[in-house]
Amino acid sequence: RAQNPGSGEGPNVTRDGAEARAGAESGEQKDWAIGDCPPIAGDVKRLSVEPIYTRNHPSVVCCVRYSPDGKYLGTGCNQNAIVFDASTGDLVHRFQMECKEAVDLYIRAIAFSPDGAYMAAGMEDKTIKLYDMATKGETHVFSGHSMDIYSLDYSKDGRYILSGSGDCTLRLWETKTATTKLVLGNVDSGPLDGVTSVSFSPDGTNILAGSLDKVMRIWDTETGKLVNAFRGHEDSVHSVSYSPDGNSLISGSLDKTLKLWDVRSGGLT
Numbered sequence: 001r002a003q004n005p006g007s008g009e010g011p012n013v014t015r016d017g018a019e020a021r022a023g024a025e026s027g028e029q030k031d032w033a034i035g036d037c038p039p040i041a042g043d044v045k046r047l048s049v050e051p052i053y054t055r056n057h058p059s060v061v062c063c064v065r066y067s068p069d070g071k072y073l074g075t076g077c078n079q080n081a082i083v084f085d086a087s088t089g090d091l092v093h094r095f096q097m098e099c100k101e102a103v104d105l106y107i108r109a110i111a112f113s114p115d116g117a118y119m120a121a122g123m124e125d126k127t128i129k130l131y132d133m134a135t136k137g138e139t140h141v142f143s144g145h146s147m148d149i150y151s152l153d154y155s156k157d158g159r160y161i162l163s164g165s166g167d168c169t170l171r172l173w174e175t176k177t178a179t180t181k182l183v184l185g186n187v188d189s190g191p192l193d194g195v196t197s198v199s200f201s202p203d204g205t206n207i208l209a210g211s212l213d214k215v216m217r218i219w220d221t222e223t224g225k226l227v228n229a230f231r232g233h234e235d236s237v238h239s240v241s242y243s244p245d246g247n248s249l250i251s252g253s254l255d256k257t258l259k260l261w262d263v264r265s266g267g268l269t
Contacts (some may be wrong), residue, residue, distance in 0.1 A: 053089035057082065062108045067116040067252070072133070074119055078109030081121040083133070093136050095121065095129075105132075111152040111161065114176075120161050122149030129162055132174065140178035144171055151198045160221075162207060164195030170209050184222040189226050190215060197239045202246040210237030216251055218263070228266050232259060 008207065066073055066086060067130075073086040081095040090227035097105050109122035118139070119131050128142035128149055147166035154161055160181065161173045167186035185191050193212035200207060205226060207219045216230040216237055235254035242249050251259050261268055 025118050034101075039167055055084060055089055057208075063110055065110050065112065065118075068114050069116050071116055072112065072119075074110045074112065076103065076121060078107075079105045081107050081110060081119065081129075081131070082164055083119065093133075095119075095131050095136070095138075096128075097123070098256040099138040105203055106148075108150055109152040109163075110149060111154045113154050113155055113158050115158065115204050118175075120152055120154065120174075122152045122163060124148045126165070128160065128161065128173070129154065129255060130161075130178070138190045140175075141171050143169075145169070147194070150194060150196050153198050153200050155204050157204065158187050160200075161197045164209055168193060168211075170195055170198055170219075172207070172224075176184060179240040182219075182221075184209075184219050190217060190229070193236070196237065199242055203243050207247075208242060208249060210240040210251055212236040214253070216240055216249070216261075226250055228263075230261050230266065232268060233257065
């Protein structure tokens with residue numbers, strides 16, 4: 001569902017998507033209802049949305065990400081991390097993993113440094129590789145996780161990379177030395193299953209993670225102390241994100257729900 005900027009009252013959609021109503025038109029101001037739902041009675045405007053470009057990959061695309069400046073578009077697939085020019089779709093570089101055998105080596109997470117000078121790739125072989133966008137060379141390999149890397153995030157100051165893994169832990173890495181500053185997660189406080197999604201808070205003081213154990217947790221970036229745990233999903237949490245002001249967070253789950261949480265109160269909004 002999308003609303004045209006500058007429009008008046010937005011479209012209303014029932015919970016099951018069976019009905020929709022587009023607001024009244026006035027001049028150039030229009031409301032639009034977009035969705036996959038049964039036929040809708042009445043005069044409803046529909047948009048035909050076409051991709052700007054399509055780029056084929058050698059295998060399933062596991063992850064996509066823009067560089068912070070919007071210059072690059074990075075993707076991860078089997079044995080390849082690929083960077084395109086975001087505006088034209090032209091290939092910038094293909095970082096191909098060296099495999100001695102014909103085995104799968106999926107890249108499930110990528111993250112760009114704040115200045116777009118580096119790209120990190122989280123590998124199925126339990127490592128994170130850091131690439132220099134100028135030289136197109138590999139600068140560091142981060143080793144320490146004991147299972148696949150599921151998620152990555154870069155701190156806004158570029159000093160740290162945050163990783164979540166199937167080994168039920170998060171690691172905070174120093175980018176210059178490829179060393180571990182913090183290992184987060186234990187059998188007492190969790191996560192008790194794979195870490196699917198990680199994020200720094202906007203001010204960088206906290207670390208957020210969603211897990212297959214249905215719980216979201218927040219840690220202090222400096223001390224590694226567990227600050228809060230958010231319980232309420234009925235199935236694994238696959239995606240989490242902070243609001244721009246850091247006061248709220250959202251979570252998406254296999255239980256088919258999105259939840260909005262108040263970070264300060266620790267509850268649903």
